Amino acid sequence: MDVLDAIQKRRSVTEFQEKKVEMEKVGVLLEAIRWAPSAGNRQPWEVVVIDDRKTIEDLADIAHNQHWLKKAPLVMVVCINHKLAEGTFGVRGKNLYAIQATATAAENAMLTATELGLGTCWIDVYDEEKASRLLACPKHTVPVIALAVGYPLAVPKPPPRYEIASFSYYNGHGKLLEFEWKGIAEHLKEFKERLLKSLEKY
Numbered sequence: 062m063d064v065l066d067a068i069q070k071r072r073s074v075t076e077f078q079e080k081k082v083e084m085e086k087v088g089v090l091l092e093a094i095r096w097a098p099s100a101g102n103r104q105p106w107e108v109v110v111i112d113d114r115k116t117i118e119d120l121a122d123i124a125h126n127q128h129w130l131k132k133a134p135l136v137m138v139v140c141i142n143h144k145l146a147e148g149t150f151g152v153r154g155k156n157l158y159a160i161q162a163t164a165t166a167a168e169n170a171m172l173t174a175t176e177l178g179l180g181t182c183w184i185d186v187y188d189e190e191k192a193s194r195l196l197a198c199p200k201h202t203v204p205v206i207a208l209a210v211g212y213p214l215a216v217p218k219p220p221p222r223y224e225i226a227s228f229s230y231y232n233g234h235g236k237l238l239e240f241e242w243k244g245i246a247e248h249l250k251e252f253k254e255r256l257l258k259s260l261e262k263y
Contacts, residue, residue, distance in 0.1 A: 127184060
């Protein structure tokens with residue numbers, strides 16, 4: 062599966078099989094997080110991996126009663142370490158760059174999970190204080206994203222997406238790209254086929 066395949070196949074999965082996620086795969090997800098980009102390479106994330114049923118149930122209650130989350134086999138809570146976040150960029154690093162970094166880290170994990178045959182769902186941590194107490198986080202570490210992870214029981218249909226022309230501009234906002242985007246999917250498919258054929262030679 063290439064990157065674009067994983068992006069297009071990723072879904073917000075809320076129904077999971079009663080099957081434990083192997084720790085080897087958890088390690089792969091953490092490796093994907095480790096390589097996420099961050100401003101100044103501060104890498105301000107910390108991750109709490111949870112498979113304890115009671116803790117997951119309590120977290121679901123905190124997250125605006127996301128009851129389906131209680132049946133998730135595994136939850137990865139991505140946190141911001143504010144000491145790392147503020148180290149180079151001060152308040153801006155804490156309030157903006159750290160959020161950007163943890164978001165890219167979570168996305169890395171979600172796309173990697175898709176490639177591994179796992180389903181995920183991104184949940185915002187609505188009450189950081191309660192989540193911090195539940196997970197025994199130190200004062201400088203704040204939970205911001207919870208990723209439910211497991212083997213999908215049901216995979217949702219692709220959600221509707223805006224056309225590229227509705228959000229892309231050229232050399233300034235409002236200047237539409239004069240390009241025919243309808244054939245891009247076919248172009249990428251042909252490119253992938255040519256690439257695979259060339260690799261077969263080796």
